Amino acid sequence: MNAYMPYILCLILFCIGIYAVLSKRNIIKIILGVVIAEYAVNLFLILVAYKTGGRAAIFSATENIPPQSMVDPLPHALVLTSIVIGLATTAFMIALAIRLYGKYGTFDITRMRELRG
Amino acid sequence: MIELYVLLGLMIAGAIIAIEVKNLLSAVVAVGIVGLGLSIIFLLLKAPDVALTQIVVEIAAVILLIRATLHRDIALKPCGSRPFGGFLAILFLGLAVLAGALTFSGGLNPFGSPLMTVSEFYPMNAVAGTGAVNVVSSVILDYRAYDTLGEATVLFTAVVGVLTVMRSKGKKKEEDLQGNNE
Numbered sequence: 001m002n003a004y005m006p007y008i009l010c011l012i013l014f015c016i017g018i019y020a021v022l023s024k025r026n027i028i029k030i031i032l033g034v035v036i037a038e039y040a041v042n043l044f045l046i047l048v049a050y051k052t053g054g055r056a057a058i059f060s061a062t063e064n065i066p067p068q069s070m071v072d073p074l075p076h077a078l079v080l081t082s083i084v085i086g087l088a089t090t091a092f093m094i095a096l097a098i099r100l101y102g103k104y105g106t107f108d109i110t111r112m113r114e115l116r117g
Numbered sequence: 118m119i120e121l122y123v124l125l126g127l128m129i130a131g132a133i134i135a136i137e138v139k140n141l142l143s144a145v146v147a148v149g150i151v152g153l154g155l156s157i158i159f160l161l162l163k164a165p166d167v168a169l170t171q172i173v174v175e176i177a178a179v180i181l182l183i184r185a186t187l188h189r190d191i192a193l194k195p196c197g198s199r200p201f202g203g204f205l206a207i208l209f210l211g212l213a214v215l216a217g218a219l220t221f222s223g224g225l226n227p228f229g230s231p232l233m234t235v236s237e238f239y240p241m242n243a244v245a246g247t248g249a250v251n252v253v254s255s256v257i258l259d260y261r262a263y264d265t266l267g268e269a270t271v272l273f274t275a276v277v278g279v280l281t282v283m284r285s286k287g288k289k290k291e292e293d294l295q296g297n298n299e
Contacts, residue, residue: 035152058165
């Protein structure tokens with residue numbers, strides 16, 4: 001089970017984010033929960049790509065680096081995209097939170113009566 | 118890989134502090150700890166491009182979050198839990214742990230031995246095929262360039278959305294018009 005230990009810690013981090021999203025009342029705490037869960041998912045993909053004793057996926061002009069010794073470059077490229085999109089969605093959520101604060105005067109989602117379904 | 122476990126423990130501690138602390142500004146700073154620890158972990162896992170992006174994005178995110186929480190008196194107001202939140206949280210955490218257990222016992226390779234059947238192609242052919250020595254940049258800018266185009270589209274849409282939501286000029290004009298009509 002020791003071989004899966006980083007994955008388990010990553011799952012714990014994801015669970016902390018999910019817990020914040022589901023049980024907190026302050027909208028900023030909910031945004032922080034989404035951000036933490038997103039970090040955990042990015043970290044999981046990079047953990048999956050790691051090879052023991054591997055090298056960064058960059059060739060060198062002076063040194064001969066065999067391609068078999070490199071870590072998996074595909075998740076790195078996809079996570080690069082995912083991080084930037086995560087910033088965009090975070091900025092949008094914060095803009096919505098600021099507008100909600102301007103309208104209702106609170107960050108507490110249980111006090112925004114008109115949003116009740 | 119003891120540094121990896123130390124940093125992961127720091128990140129988990131920072132996440133718990135960010136969720137449970139009462140002061141919103143402290144919570145935002147604790148999330149900054151999580152993000153910067155994540156960027157160092159990316160460096161340890163031999164992903165320098167991702168680490169650089171993560172540092173820049175983390176700083177921008179913390180600045181935005183501080184913009185949302187500072188300059189207002191709400192930073193010290195207490196924030197509780199919501200009704201049925203505990204029940205929902207237990208339900209979904211149980212589901213997440215179950216999915217994790219199924220994944221670990223099923224097809225996931227152990228840490229340190231990735232499944233390279235698809236992505237073996239990229240290090241083998243990157244230099245000959247694209248002329249880029251950095252395999253990651255050859256993937257995002259050449260092999261999967263449409264992916265990056267989609268990323269730019271999402272970024273543009275988010276910026277337009279933020280500008281639309283944050284703009285208060287149009288509403289004022291409408292009120293002025295109503296005032297004139299009355």
